[in-house]
Amino acid sequence: MTANDSPQSATTNAQPFLDVIGIHKRFGGVHALRGVSLAIMPGEIYHLLGENGCGKSTLIKIISGAQPPDEGDLIVAGRRYHALKPLESLAAGIETVYQDLSLIPNLSVAENVALTEQLVATDGRLLRQFDRAILKQTATHALEAVGLPSDADFQGTPVELLPIATRQLVAIARAIATKARMVIMDEPTTALTQREVDNLIRVINGLRASGVAVLFVSHKLDECYAIGGQVIILRDGEKVAQGPIVDYTKAELMQLMTGKQLDGRRYRTGAATGEVVLQAKHLGASGAFEDVSFELRRGEILGLTGLLDSGRNELALALAGVSPADRGELLIDNEAPHFKTPADAIAKGIGYVPEDRLSEGLFLDKPIRDNVVTAVLNRLRGRFGMLDASKGDGLAEHTIKDLQIAAPNIMLPVQSLSGGNQQRVLIGRWLAIEPRVLVLHGPTVGVDVGSKDTIYRIVQRLAENGLAVLIISDDLPELLQNCDRILLMRKGHLAGEYAAANLEEAALYRALVGEESQEVAA
Amino acid sequence: MSALATTAQAAGTMTASTPRRGLFARHPELFTLMLIVLVSAVVGSINQNFFQISTIFDILRSSTVTGLFALGVLIVLAAGGIDVSFTAIAVLTMYAITKAVLGYWPEAPFFLIISFGALIGALLGACNGFLIHRLKAPSLIVTIGTQYLLRGFLLTFVGTLFFMVIPQSMDGFGRIALLNYTSASGATAILPASVLVLAAAAAVTWFLLNRTLMGRAIYAMGGSLSIAERLGYNLRVVHIFVFGYVGLLAGIGGIVHASTIRLASPFDLVGTEMDVIAAVILGGARITGGTGTVTGTLLGVILVTLINNVMILAGVPSTWQKAVIGSFILLAGAVFATRKKK
Numbered sequence: 001m002t003a004n005d006s007p008q009s010a011t012t013n014a015q016p017f018l019d020v021i022g023i024h025k026r027f028g029g030v031h032a033l034r035g036v037s038l039a040i041m042p043g044e045i046y047h048l049l050g051e052n053g054c055g056k057s058t059l060i061k062i063i064s065g066a067q068p069p070d071e072g073d074l075i076v077a078g079r080r081y082h083a084l085k086p087l088e089s090l091a092a093g094i095e096t097v098y099q100d101l102s103l104i105p106n107l108s109v110a111e112n113v114a115l116t117e118q119l120v121a122t123d124g125r126l127l128r129q130f131d132r133a134i135l136k137q138t139a140t141h142a143l144e145a146v147g148l149p150s151d152a153d154f155q156g157t158p159v160e161l162l163p164i165a166t167r168q169l170v171a172i173a174r175a176i177a178t179k180a181r182m183v184i185m186d187e188p189t190t191a192l193t194q195r196e197v198d199n200l201i202r203v204i205n206g207l208r209a210s211g212v213a214v215l216f217v218s219h220k221l222d223e224c225y226a227i228g229g230q231v232i233i234l235r236d237g238e239k240v241a242q243g244p245i246v247d248y249t250k251a252e253l254m255q256l257m258t259g260k261q262l263d264g265r266r267y268r269t270g271a272a273t274g275e276v277v278l279q280a281k282h283l284g285a286s287g288a289f290e291d292v293s294f295e296l297r298r299g300e301i302l303g304l305t306g307l308l309d310s311g312r313n314e315l316a317l318a319l320a321g322v323s324p325a326d327r328g329e330l331l332i333d334n335e336a337p338h339f340k341t342p343a344d345a346i347a348k349g350i351g352y353v354p355e356d357r358l359s360e361g362l363f364l365d366k367p368i369r370d371n372v373v374t375a376v377l378n379r380l381r382g383r384f385g386m387l388d389a390s391k392g393d394g395l396a397e398h399t400i401k402d403l404q405i406a407a408p409n410i411m412l413p414v415q416s417l418s419g420g421n422q423q424r425v426l427i428g429r430w431l432a433i434e435p436r437v438l439v440l441h442g443p444t445v446g447v448d449v450g451s452k453d454t455i456y457r458i459v460q461r462l463a464e465n466g467l468a469v470l471i472i473s474d475d476l477p478e479l480l481q482n483c484d485r486i487l488l489m490r491k492g493h494l495a496g497e498y499a500a501a502n503l504e505e506a507a508l509y510r511a512l513v514g515e516e517s518q519e520v521a522a
Numbered sequence: 523m524s525a526l527a528t529t530a531q532a533a534g535t536m537t538a539s540t541p542r543r544g545l546f547a548r549h550p551e552l553f554t555l556m557l558i559v560l561v562s563a564v565v566g567s568i569n570q571n572f573f574q575i576s577t578i579f580d581i582l583r584s585s586t587v588t589g590l591f592a593l594g595v596l597i598v599l600a601a602g603g604i605d606v607s608f609t610a611i612a613v614l615t616m617y618a619i620t621k622a623v624l625g626y627w628p629e630a631p632f633f634l635i636i637s638f639g640a641l642i643g644a645l646l647g648a649c650n651g652f653l654i655h656r657l658k659a660p661s662l663i664v665t666i667g668t669q670y671l672l673r674g675f676l677l678t679f680v681g682t683l684f685f686m687v688i689p690q691s692m693d694g695f696g697r698i699a700l701l702n703y704t705s706a707s708g709a710t711a712i713l714p715a716s717v718l719v720l721a722a723a724a725a726v727t728w729f730l731l732n733r734t735l736m737g738r739a740i741y742a743m744g745g746s747l748s749i750a751e752r753l754g755y756n757l758r759v760v761h762i763f764v765f766g767y768v769g770l771l772a773g774i775g776g777i778v779h780a781s782t783i784r785l786a787s788p789f790d791l792v793g794t795e796m797d798v799i800a801a802v803i804l805g806g807a808r809i810t811g812g813t814g815t816v817t818g819t820l821l822g823v824i825l826v827t828l829i830n831n832v833m834i835l836a837g838v839p840s841t842w843q844k845a846v847i848g849s850f851i852l853l854a855g856a857v858f859a860t861r862k863k864k
Contacts (some may be wrong), residue, residue: 064752066752084750085754086752086753087754090753090754096752098752100749102749102752102753103749104741104742104745104746104750104753104812105746105748105812106741106744106745106811106813107738107741107742107743107745111738115738115742116753116754117736118735119735119753119754119755122735124754124756125735126734126735126755126756126759126760126761126763127734127736127738127740128733128734128735128736129733129734130733130734130735130738131736132733149540151540153540155542157540157541161541161543162541229586341814438833439779
């Protein structure tokens with residue numbers, strides 16, 4: 001592979017846009033990437049798959065110039081680099097859309113879309129006037145390309161005021177504006193509903209058709225199949241496979257990622273028979289949900305799904321006492337407690353594991369122990385009302401063992417754990433309150449395949465021991481695999497109840513999305 | 523969340539609506555203007571003498587130095603930092619230059635003096651910026667440190683005596699009248715030329731913030747340091763520029779201050795940082811960074827000056843000034859905070 005601008009470049013398809021050659025990267029004692037090589041062709045879609053900690057993020061950071069490799073080279077559009085600087089990577093046409101989308105929250109849509117182009121044009125020199133006419137023109141063009149409004153009002157809106165799906169498109173518009181030749185997207189669909197994902201896929205296909213290479217990082221295998229293209233699989237810092245995704249079955253992909261045999265089997269067999277623990281009667285909250293009734297039994301796992309605006313999130317928060325329902329009754333063991341705060345819900349034995357564990361749940365810089373004990377401090381009182389450290393340590397040790405958290409000791413800060421282990425710490429905190437009902441909101445968002453499986457097995461074991469579990473999730477296979485029954489919400493109402501045992505995923509998906517578009521049409 | 527529903531609504535084509543925001547959320551400076559009108563109306567209704575040209579002149583004159591400092595603070599806040607050392611930079615620059623000029627070149631031209639003030643101020647400020655970038659330390663900590671350091675240096679090595687007589691050219695500049703106005707009662711009001719310095723600084727700052735890539739980089743850094751870095755902004759340059767610019771304005775402010783009060787005291791200015799920061803906050807800049815306008819800042823300065831200087835006309839004891847400023851800040855905090863909520 002030598003750098004060349006030979007006449008061949010006319011037939012761009014024959015020339016990789018990016019060649020990654022023998023990249024090594026070490027962090028202290030950890031060998032994060034062990035000689036990874038891969039080629040990215042223009043106009044092709046790639047899915048970079050692997051468990052958390054396999055080196056995906058490191059590889060992306062090296063390609064986008066955020067980190068230098070220890071060994072190896074990158075050839076971008078025929079130019080060889082040992083390490084790229086962020087601006088060089090941008091100038092070469094590599095646009096990276098991280099999970100936070102790399103949008104500056106307080107700048108306007110137009111500025112977020114079109115400033116990078118000008119920054120690249122001045123080679124990063126800042127004491128230059130920027131061209132507002134070109135800024136507007138570039139932004140208009142790029143926004144139209146992704147199907148967003150391009151009027152002055154929208155262009156002037158600070159990005160922080162936009163919903164996440166729109167921001168996602170703004171980030172892609174920026175890629176178009178910078179004439180990116182390769183777009184890297186890190187878990188772009190995590191926060192999106194199915195419909196928004198569909199729209200995103202349409203935009204991505206548009207990019208691909210115009211010769212842009214797209215590299216996805218995702219945990220959602222079903223989406224990868226829906227998008228198509230090639231898979232690149234990393235395991236323990238090495239590339240273990242690359243090829244068209246259609247050549248692999250889902251089980252094969254999972255096996256390649258984890259190195260283990262995993263199955264997508266369904267755990268539950270039928271309706272639970274335990275006594276009713278939680279009963280909702282005509283629950284309602286203004287503008288969020290109305291007339292929601294259901295019951296949840298001991299040992300039962302109930303699924304709840306719906307689009308983002310269906311009211312499912314609000315219902316979850318009402319059950320957790322975060323924003324209580326205004327109407328109807330919520331019975332726990334046939335008593336009607338009045339939840340005003342999360343503390344009330346905790347006292348009644350409802351544990352709520354929030355969706356966004358980073359911002360709503362965990363104290364990232366604090367040790368595992370502190371994160372586990374925080375909901376049960378009153379039980380850890382020793383003499384003179386002081387905290388009894390040994391009780392806390394014992395509880396944390398127990399949690400680590402019980403939930404198979406991969407951590408050498410309980411004093412490790414939570415942020416040093418992988419996503420799956422972080423999630424288990426959070427579940428451990430709520431198990432510590434010895435709950436009657438455990439509400440899991442998006443329990444495996446951002447968690448890799450192997451860890452997902454561990455979490456599922458933990459949830460199943462908890463249910464077998466008599467805990468009533470409510471899982472709120474977008475991930476339909478997850479619900480089908482784990483639940484006895486699945487409730488579907490639409491526009492604030494319960495729109496259906498399904499027994500999970502023999503339900504087809506496609507049928508559930510149609511119920512989730514299909515019927516609504518008819519309603520819109522009507 | 524409601525806009526998300528909109529996004530998901532149309533099958534096929536994506537429509538995203540522009541979120542609606544309140545008037546004050548879009549233009550926080552209108553709130554500042556409203557408070558100015560309110561205070562003026564209250565004071566004016568109690569004391570008719572308020573509505574005079576001389577009042578405007580007074581306020582503009584008293585706003586000049588605060589305004590210069592405030593423009594600096596605006597830029598730092600926009601960049602997501604804070605600076606409490608600018609008064610120390612101003613007083614060190616002002617006192618050291620005054621002393622040097624008196625000792626070595628008493629007839630030095632004003633243009634040279636103020637340029638030198640700007641230069642020394644900018645260098646001291648740039649040191650702040652360099653330290654903040656290099657140490658990756660919060661700017662509050664670094665500038666508290668340099669404030670003490672500079673002040674200690676000033677009092678230990680430069681001097682502790684007052685100069686009751688300042689260099690001739692500075693004294694002369696302080697006396698130049700831009701406008702003269704003689705009222706019916708025969709009293710003369712003067713608008714000093716020093717306000718032109720503020721006007722020029724405001725124009726330059728506005729241009730910098732709104733028309734240059736540096737301005738966008740400043741707001742971007744204030745919005746998110748790590749994202750700005752990823753997008754290819756050179757944060758070292760931005761840090762050094764921002765704090766250098768505050769220093770530059772502080773140096774100029776210090777010289778203008780000494781020229782107008784015709785006194786150079788090494789104990790001056792330090793301690794007034796909060797008034798300046800309060801003015802910028804009242805002008806609508808968020809303390810958390812990434813926002814703020816030149817217009818808003820100037821209005822904030824006028825509001826604070828108004829409260830400090832004219833409430834006495836309404837018979838309000840001067841001790842109440844701080845309470846009023848404090849309650850206005852809380853009020854502004856409540857009004858501006860609502861725009862953060864979803």
